[in-house]
Amino acid sequence: MKSLTELTFDNRFARLGDAFSTEVAPEPIAEPRLVVASPAAMAVLDLDPALAEEPVFAELFAGHKLWSTAAPRAMVYSGHQFGVYNPRLGDGRGLLLGEVLNDAGEHWDLHLKGAGQTPYSRMGDGRAVLRSSIREFLASEALHALGIPTSRALCVTGSSTPVWREKQETAAMLLRLAPSHVRFGHFEYFYYTGQAEQLKTLGEFVLREYFPDCLPQEQPYAALFREVVERNAALIAQWQAYGFCHGVMNTDNMSILGITFDYGPYAFLDDFDARHICNHSDDAGRYSFSNQVPIAHWNLAALAQALTPFVEADSLRATLALFLPLYQAHYLDLMRRRLGLSSAEDGDEERVQHLLQLMQGSAIDYTQFFRRLGADAPTEALASLREDFVDLAGFDAWAADYRARSARDGGSQDERRARMHAVNPKYILRNYLAQQAIEAAERGDYGPVRELHAVLSRPFDEQPGREPYAERPPDWGKHLAISCSS
Numbered sequence: 148m149k150s151l152t153e154l155t156f157d158n159r160f161a162r163l164g165d166a167f168s169t170e171v172a173p174e175p176i177a178e179p180r181l182v183v184a185s186p187a188a189m190a191v192l193d194l195d196p197a198l199a200e201e202p203v204f205a206e207l208f209a210g211h212k213l214w215s216t217a218a219p220r221a222m223v224y225s226g227h228q229f230g231v232y233n234p235r236l237g238d239g240r241g242l243l244l245g246e247v248l249n250d251a252g253e254h255w256d257l258h259l260k261g262a263g264q265t266p267y268s269r270m271g272d273g274r275a276v277l278r279s280s281i282r283e284f285l286a287s288e289a290l291h292a293l294g295i296p297t298s299r300a301l302c303v304t305g306s307s308t309p310v311w312r313e314k315q316e317t318a319a320m321l322l323r324l325a326p327s328h329v330r331f332g333h334f335e336y337f338y339y340t341g342q343a344e345q346l347k348t349l350g351e352f353v354l355r356e357y358f359p360d361c362l363p364q365e366q367p368y369a370a371l372f373r374e375v376v377e378r379n380a381a382l383i384a385q386w387q388a389y390g391f392c393h394g395v396m397n398t399d400n401m402s403i404l405g406i407t408f409d410y411g412p413y414a415f416l417d418d419f420d421a422r423h424i425c426n427h428s429d430d431a432g433r434y435s436f437s438n439q440v441p442i443a444h445w446n447l448a449a450l451a452q453a454l455t456p457f458v459e460a461d462s463l464r465a466t467l468a469l470f471l472p473l474y475q476a477h478y479l480d481l482m483r484r485r486l487g488l489s490s491a492e493d494g495d496e497e498r499v500q501h502l503l504q505l506m507q508g509s510a511i512d513y514t515q516f517f518r519r520l521g522a523d524a525p526t527e528a529l530a531s532l533r534e535d536f537v538d539l540a541g542f543d544a545w546a547a548d549y550r551a552r553s554a555r556d557g558g559s560q561d562e563r564r565a566r567m568h569a570v571n572p573k574y575i576l577r578n579y580l581a582q583q584a585i586e587a588a589e590r591g592d593y594g595p596v597r598e599l600h601a602v603l604s605r606p607f608d609e610q611p612g613r614e615p616y617a618e619r620p621p622d623w624g625k626h627l628a629i630s631c632s633s
């Protein structure tokens with residue numbers, strides 16, 4: 148375990164120079180206080196969780212102090228937002244503080260979100276409010292605990308600095324960790340500005356530092372694109388299988404590493420609804436739950452365009468065509484596991500689709516359904532779940548088929564329960580739970596956000612006494628409009 152001063156920085160991205168990022172010092176927020184820290188994320192940096200309670204911790208992550216070997220910089224990038232190219236993005240309120248080299252030899256970007264204005268702030272104030280910082284913190288660590296690739300969150304620091312959104316709020320900072328902050332939008336920026344040399348430098352950097360296995364291949368950039376397609380197919384399959392709606396899948400929010408990135412008006416589904424739109428600015432439903440699959444493909448096509456200087460269009464097109472079948476294979480595999488099936492059979496895809504249609508028609512809680520399906524032997528579990536369905540004939544037909552399918556799959560009920568509980572979480576980050584924790588934090592009570600984070604760090608475990616966290620939302624929490632101004 149290290150002390151805070153012992154972190155070793157090796158700032159590879161900063162060394163790429165001024166074409167890629169601009170040196171900017173963080174602008175501190177007033178009277179910093181620790182809201183919540185993630186012991187699991189601290190372990191990534193080999194830090195003892197107890198350090199979070201030291202005053203210097205909040206000072207560091209509120210911009211008051213900085214390691215002498217850090218190199219805070221705002222990155223430049225662009226990207227497609229809601230399908231339209233925006234040439235002027237970049238870190239408008241976040242700074243890459245530097246890259247920490249941990250004891251395992253891994254590099255981790257330290258990114259301070261809400262660190263003040265930068266050359267890319269446009270009309271913005273460079274700040275992040277407490278509400279959105281808590282939302283990103285909770286989601287990053289909750290997805291990680293579910294086994295979904297994501298950026299991580301070390302801590303949220305609150306302050307007394309006023310910030311104006313729809314109403315007066317207070318500024319906070321989130322310390323985000325990720326092996327890289329390179330987005331699809333980084334490639335698009337250098338491609339669309341015609342900076343061929345810089346595009347090559349970026350590509351070589353990404354290959355060397357993050358995708359070294361692609362380098363020795365005959366066509367390293369073609370191999371890189373294939374890898375990005377594969378990782379995204381696996382990632383989106385996890386989102387769909389676990390009911391995660393990202394809400395703002397712009398290409399500047401797509402990580403080159405294929406990890407979940409930038410948490411805005413996201414939501415986990417409560418009742419299953421393929422049409423769910425969690426972003427209230429998204430009238431057309433471009434980023435609705437079921438659209439995430441074609442949109443990921445669209446975003447990969449946007450990245451492919453920026454790679455045309457390196458790879459033949461035909462090759463890029465052929466790789467892009469792999470996305471959907473790869474996604475479908477991953478998704479079906481995950482859904483089989485969620486249904487407790489350890490083997491594959493023809494007809495499984497239809498079984499899953501039929502179930503989802505029934506769930507949609509009866510507004511069935513997506514998380515509870517699978518947890519309860521695994522809790523008992525199929526006959527008993529199905530009998531208790533049946534009560535919630537409106538289309539009883541439809542459910543009975545599905546259930547009879549599922550019972551027979553489970554019997555063919557074999558294994559004891561104990562094995563089945565253990566297998567299913569290991570993939571079907573009891574606890575997910577429901578929007579209403581986040582909202583309750585945020586409202587308490589805004590009153591200065593950080594207990595609820597810390598407790599919720601602790602619950603979500605063990606989503607698959609039974610946690611006696613914490614059952615209320617697994618409940619469906621109360622009426623007020625069913626259709627929360629999460630503000631997009633963050």
Ligand SMILES: Nc1ncnc2c1ncn2[C@@H]1O[C@H](COP(=O)(O)OP(=O)(O)OP(=O)(O)O)[C@@H](O)[C@H]1O
Nearest residue numbers: 236237238239240241267268271272273274409410
């Ligand atoms: N309050 C703000 N001040 C300045 N720039 C902002 C502000 N809020 C958002 N931006 C900028 O607007 C663009 C789109 O914002 P978006 O919400 O996707 O990113 P973000 O959440 O700020 O950051 P990240 O993508 O790093 O998580 C980005 O360039 C972002 O830096």
